Amino acid sequence: MRWAIIGLAAVLTAGASHAADDSLTARGNEPSWRLDVSAAGIDFEAPGLGLTFKAPVAARDVQDGRPRFIAEAGGERLEATVIEQPCADTMTGMPFPTGVEVSYAGRTFQGCGGEIMSAIEGGWRVIRLGGSLVPEGVMVTIEFGKEGRVSGRSGCNRFSGGYTLTGEGLSFGPLRVTRMACPEPQMETEQRFLDLIQKVSRATPGENRQLRLMAGDEQAMVLDRAD
Known part of the structure; x- marks a missing residue:
């Protein structure tokens, strides 16, 4: 299954704050997963693993120079780190502006972020x-x-x-x-x-x-x- 990246809007800045003006949508594979961050909160799912996570608030900060979304709900924590360098689709090789790394439930999920148009x-x-x-x-x-x-x-x-x-x-x-x-x-x-x-x-x-x-x-x- 090909990953497809739909959107990353706004430049993330240092200092934790509510991410009401930021949005991030990413998909990955092996295993298949999807992440959505918006003013409504954060939503993650990996259907093949039976994993879902929802939180009404996503904070943001910068760790080791990398922008990061953070959310907690039901005693669980999810982190989504934006890797600010070009990223390639694993199946087609098509370019996207950034990488995305999601840490949740003891696993790390890797994919891309941003709109393909902004990469070229x-x-x-x-x-x-x-x-x-x-x-x-x-x-x-x-x-x-x-x-x-x-x-x-x-x-x-x-x-x-x-x-x-x-x-x-x-x-x-x-x-x-x-x-x-x-x-x-x-x-x-x-x-x-x-x-x-x-x-x-x-x-x-x-x-x-x-x-x-x-x-x-x-x-x-x-x-x-x-x-």
Whole structure:
């Protein structure tokens, strides 16, 4: 069963307080579990283990630099820690902004947190195409906008079009490209980029908060956050 992460809103701050303005929803597997934190309190269940927990109040604090939700009810305690680094779905590899670790009933449950869109939205610089570095002096960029729009520089020209993002995968197209001619290696790089972007089927976190775009099991390109 695939994990799916639905939402994480608000930046958590130090000092315990009622989490009325924060919400967190996460799911995990092996075993299957779900956590919901909202102004109404905290709700956790792991159906396969027969575990449920509900509390009307969730406090928050920061431990070892990590935001944490805490709740107690019926003599039991639940802690949900937000790990502020990119997290990958175990089945698809799709990226999410944060990890989530839930401690309850003597067990630790691990999953992801945040909306998938926030993990990729914004500007990226393409640093690798396949296994090769983009040549020095050639600019290839991707800007993920809202409502499924994408744009950027393809090495020589500019491109724009649409993309489809789900918890299962990522795809591009159709794309429109301007028609300016450039010297090599810009044109060669552009053609490779345009060929590869059409083959992308999913994304996954890379090293140092980079993003890898995959064509099946093959790496299509590696992206680094634009300055």
